[in-house]
Amino acid sequence: MVVEKVEEEELVSNAVATVKNYVEVMKPKETILLAFIGICAAIVAGKGFPPSNLLLITAVAVILGSAGCNGLTNYLDREVDALMRRTKHRALPSKRIDPPEKVLPYAIGLLIIALALAWYLHPLCFLSGALGITTAVVGRKRSITHILGGISGSAPVLVGYTAISHKLDLTIGLLCLLILSWTPIHVWSLMTAYRDDFFQAGVVIFPINRGIETTIRTLLALSILLYATTIGLYFVGKFSMLYLIIANVLGILMFLSNVYLSRRRGERDAWRVYKISAYPYLGLIFLGMCVDLWLQVLL
Numbered sequence: 001m002v003v004e005k006v007e008e009e010e011l012v013s014n015a016v017a018t019v020k021n022y023v024e025v026m027k028p029k030e031t032i033l034l035a036f037i038g039i040c041a042a043i044v045a046g047k048g049f050p051p052s053n054l055l056l057i058t059a060v061a062v063i064l065g066s067a068g069c070n071g072l073t074n075y076l077d078r079e080v081d082a083l084m085r086r087t088k089h090r091a092l093p094s095k096r097i098d099p100p101e102k103v104l105p106y107a108i109g110l111l112i113i114a115l116a117l118a119w120y121l122h123p124l125c126f127l128s129g130a131l132g133i134t135t136a137v138v139g140r141k142r143s144i145t146h147i148l149g150g151i152s153g154s155a156p157v158l159v160g161y162t163a164i165s166h167k168l169d170l171t172i173g174l175l176c177l178l179i180l181s182w183t184p185i186h187v188w189s190l191m192t193a194y195r196d197d198f199f200q201a202g203v204v205i206f207p208i209n210r211g212i213e214t215t216i217r218t219l220l221a222l223s224i225l226l227y228a229t230t231i232g233l234y235f236v237g238k239f240s241m242l243y244l245i246i247a248n249v250l251g252i253l254m255f256l257s258n259v260y261l262s263r264r265r266g267e268r269d270a271w272r273v274y275k276i277s278a279y280p281y282l283g284l285i286f287l288g289m290c291v292d293l294w295l296q297v298l299l
Contacts, residue, residue, distance in 0.1 A: 021091040025103050026110075027070035031063065033283060038062035038156030040286035041175060044237065045164035048293030057117055058125075058163040062156040065114030065129055069136040069152065071107030075100055076137060083201035086194055121163040128158035150183035174233045178285070181226040185219055185254070186277040189261075192219075192270035216262045219273065223258045227251035230285060239292045246288035250281055 042050050042058045074081075074092055078100050082093035092100045111133055118125040132155020135148040154176040161172045188207050191198055192215055198208050207215035230247040233239065257276050261269040 017096075021096045022103065022106060024091045025071050025074050025097065026067040026107070027074065028067075031066040031070055033279060034066040034153065034156045035059065035063040036283060037179075037286045038066075038160035040290050041157040041160035041172070042164050043290045044171065044175070044293065045161045048290070048297045050164045054121065054163055057121060058160050061114050061117035061121065061125070061129070061163075062159055064110045065118070065132065065159070066156060068107045068110030068114060069133055071103055071110070072133075072137050075103055075107065080201055080203060084194075084197050084203075086197055118159055118163075121159075122166050124162040124166065124168070125159045128155050128162060131155060132158075147184075149187065150180035153183050154179040170236050171233070174229055174236055178226065178229045178233070181222050181229060182277065182282060185222050185226065185258075186274060186282075188215060188219060189270045189273035189277065193267045193274060195267070212265055216258070216265065220255075220258045220262055223251075223255045227255055233289070237289070239289065240296055242295060243288050243292035246292075247285065250285055250288075254281055 039055070039059050039062065042055055046055070074090065077087075078090075078092040081087035081090055087093060091097045092103070097103060115126060115129050115133075118129040132152045135155075136152035138148065157175050157179060158172065161175065162168065165172070191207055192212070195208060198204075207218070227247075230251055231244075234244045234247060237243075254273075254276060257269075257273045261273055
């Protein structure tokens with residue numbers, strides 16, 4: 001009896017560990033952030049209160065689609081990840097899931113379900129999702145990767161917005177420009193912070209293959225473009241003073257963090273830009289849009 005109980009506990013423990021490994025491959029933090037901005041885009045399209053049934057389906061579609069894309073990119077990057085100190089302990093490069101092809105049915109299955117839901121919502125949603133998947137998996141670890149990454153990062157926003165509005169307009173255009181300018185800041189600041197790690201792994205692409213001066217100037221210029229885009233959304237999206245205040249505070253914070261990086265040029269300064277650009281910036285700017293619209297309706 002004791003032996004059987006121990007074996008049963010080991011089976012349960014192994015099953016839990018396996019589930020955790022597969023969840024890890026789907027990058028839950030990144031998936032949550034992408035899904036969050038997609039849901040916020042749907043709320044913006046619905047002027048604060050989109051139909052609840054469409055919002056629910058949209059949320060499921062962007063969650064599954066983002067998780068599936070993250071699973072595929074983890075699979076495609078597994079060999080490079082194994083060479084880097086920052087990523088070698090991930091589930092695939094550490095061989096906690098072996099062979100790595102085991103993740104493909106799950107990732108592809110999530111993407112198929114997400115695309116089916118997107119088609120149900122609207123053809124524009126389907127096209128946006130398909131574009132996001134394509135740009136997420138092509139050209140991995142190339143200089144163009146992070147430009148394509150901006151397009152794939154815009155996919156949840158496009159899906160969320162078109163699910164409710166059924167159209168493309170200037171508001172969604174600026175939302176996509178926001179993501180397109182944010183993505184390089186987020187990724188290139190991380191690569192600057194871990195410059196040596198990327199270099200020794202053979203990932204010699206921009207900004208690794210350029211001097212720190214070029215990288216810093218590029219990040220600073222992008223922070224200005226990002227700031228201008230969020231202010232433009234105030235006028236186009238018909239937000240109120242609350243959103244304008246949030247956009248200014250976050251935009252100035254992002255700009256000043258890049259100015260600080262340009263003066264200090266340290267790895268910790270680049271890491272600070274990376275951390276600020278993630279949940280604090282992107283999450284709050286989209287949350288600010290939603291809260292602004294809710295208060296406009298309620299008050």
